[in-house]
Amino acid sequence: xxxxxxxxxxxxxxxxxxxxxxxxxxxxxxxxxxxxxxxxxxxxxxxxxxxxxxxxxxxxxxxxxxxxxxxxxxxxxxxxxxxxxxxxxxxxxxxxxxxxxxxxxxxxxxxxxxxxxxxxxxxxxxxxxxxxxxxxxxxxxxxxxxxxxxxxxxxxxxxxxxxxxxxxxxxxxxxxxxxxxxxxxxxxxxxxxxxxxxxxxxxxxxxxxxxxxxxxxxxxxxxxxxxxxxxxxxxxxxxxxxxxxxxxxxxxxxxxxxxxxxxxxxxxxxxxxxxxxxxxxxxxxxxxxxxxxxxxxxx
Ligand SMILES: Nc1ncnc2c1ncn2[C@@H]1O[C@H](COP(=O)(O)OP(=O)(O)O)[C@@H](O)[C@H]1O
Ligand SMILES: [Mg+2]
Numbered sequence: 001x002x003x004x005x006x007x008x009x010x011x012x013x014x015x016x017x018x019x020x021x022x023x024x025x026x027x028x029x030x031x032x033x034x035x036x037x038x039x040x041x042x043x044x045x046x047x048x049x050x051x052x053x054x055x056x057x058x059x060x061x062x063x064x065x066x067x068x069x070x071x072x073x074x075x076x077x078x079x080x081x082x083x084x085x086x087x088x089x090x091x092x093x094x095x096x097x098x099x100x101x102x103x104x105x106x107x108x109x110x111x112x113x114x115x116x117x118x119x120x121x122x123x124x125x126x127x128x129x130x131x132x133x134x135x136x137x138x139x140x141x142x143x144x145x146x147x148x149x150x151x152x153x154x155x156x157x158x159x160x161x162x163x164x165x166x167x168x169x170x171x172x173x174x175x176x177x178x179x180x181x182x183x184x185x186x187x188x189x190x191x192x193x194x195x196x197x198x199x200x201x202x203x204x205x206x207x208x209x210x211x212x213x214x215x216x217x218x219x220x221x222x223x224x225x226x227x228x229x230x231x232x233x234x235x236x237x238x239x240x241x242x243x244x245x246x247x248x249x250x251x252x253x254x255x256x257x258x259x260x261x262x263x264x265x266x267x268x269x270x271x272x273x274x275x276x277x278x279x280x281x282x283x284x285x286x287x288x289x290x291x292x293x294x295x296x297x298x299x
Contacts, residue, residue, distance in 0.1 A: 033272070034146045034288045036165035040181025042152035044173045045203035046070065048242060050149040051079045052253045056262070056269040058107035059253075062144040066111045069118045069161055070149045077113060080105045081249030088117025091135070092128055098135030106254060110143070118157055121292065129293045136289045145272075146288070152181075154188050163193045164292040169233060173204045174214050183221060190228045199231045201268065204238040211235030234268045237261050 037050050047070060054064045068076040077084050084103045090096045103111045124132070148165060150158050162168050168189070172182040182200075189195040200218065202211035215232045222228050239261040245252040253262040 032141075032143050032146055034148070034164075034166040035169055035272070036148040036150055036162045036167075037169045037171060038150045038158065038162055038185065039152045039171045039178070040154075040183070040185040041172070041175075041178045044152070044171050044175075044178050045236070046152070046171050047076060047079055047149055048246075048252075049169075049171055049201060049203060049236065050147050051076060051251050052261075052265045053268060053272075054105070054109050054145075054147055055107060055251045055253045056265045057145055057272070058109050059266075060269055060273060062269075062273070063142060064109045065139075065143040065146045066105070066109060067114065067146060067148040067161075068111055069114045069157070070151050075113075076105075076111055076149055077103070078249065079246060079251065080109075080111070082111065084111070084113040087113040087115030088120070089115050091132070092117055092120055092124070094131075098132070099138065106251070121157055121160060124293065133289060133293060154185060159189065159193060160292065162189055163195060164288050166288060167199060168195060168197070169199045169201055171201045171203055172214060172218075174202065174206075174210045179214055179217060183218060186218075186222065186228060186230075187226055190226050196228050197231065198228060199233040201233050202235045205235045206238060208235060233271055234264065236264045236268070 037046050037053075039046050050066060054066055057064050066076055070076070076082075082103050082105065084101075086096055086101045088101065091098055091101055098112070101112060103113060105111050120128075148161050150161050152158075170182050170186060172178045186195075186198050189198075200215055202214045205211045211234075212232075215230070219230050222230055237260050239252060239259065241256060241259070242252055242261075245255050248255070252259070253265050256262055
């Protein structure tokens with residue numbers, strides 16, 4: 001009887017490859033990269049980017065925490081097919097500890113569902129802040145990356161996460177209104193909150209020229225009117241199988257590991273692993289939590 005390739009052999013090879021990549025892209029232990037994924041306009045693919053980026057980072061051996069701060073419809077929990085019973089509201093009410101709210105996603109990804117508790121971030125009393133900081137301290141060193149799925153736009157709690165994060169990833173599509181709104185968001189963050197460094201991901205492109213064109217347009221107006229720098233992080237192709245993936249509540253990178261879109265997410269993940277943070281003073285997770293909670297000792 002002919003023997004087919006044993007899946008374990010295949011798996012071992014993949015693991016070896018991942019391990020080698022992990023060694024090549026290792027960040028300092030205990031050093032956590034905090035990325036907010038944001039956009040001017042809704043529906044451009046933030047949640048899709050967060051879920052698939054988390055997945056590919058996890059495939060590279062990184063420990064990832066997703067802070068689900070998006071109150072939109074297709075949330076991270078829906079995308080991963082999870083039904084979290086609790087969210088930050090239960091923590092703020094004093095019913096549960098932070099660890100009890102965490103939900104397990106695929107590949108060891110952890111998800112902290114914020115629910116409508118996200119809006120409370122801007123006005124917590126000092127006791128709630130201390131409790132939150134204690135809970136967060138207990139998680140220190142557990143994650144290589146924190147990805148924050150924010151809402152679209154410029155509401156208070158959105159800018160709050162963006163200014164506290166170490167790196168901001170602005171997602172847009174090549175659609176003119178999405179580009180205009182991305183520009184408006186960067187303008188507000190730079191003029192009102194002194195954010196000077198942005199990373200750009202262009203989603204749902206037909207070809208790479210589309211993405212570079214968006215980057216050129218944004219850079220041109222930004223250079224002219226704003227004192228900011230935009231780092232082109234990469235592009236993600238439009239893929240009709242995304243719809244099916246969401247319906248099946250699995251990430252597309254898991255369902256179609258060798259498709260173009262998965263390759264694009266892998267490139268994005270590798271770039272993130274390889275790039276040192278631009279914003280050195282914000283380069284630490286304690287800074288992020290403290291800034292988020294508006295507690296002194298920044299910088
Ligand atoms: N690269 C892509 N190709 C095809 N469809 C996409 C892609 N990215 C996102 N989508 C679809 O666009 C819609 C909005 O995406 P979503 O991630 O929910 O956006 P946001 O979080 O910015 O509101 C979803 O139906 C999603 O399936
Ligand atoms: Mg979303």
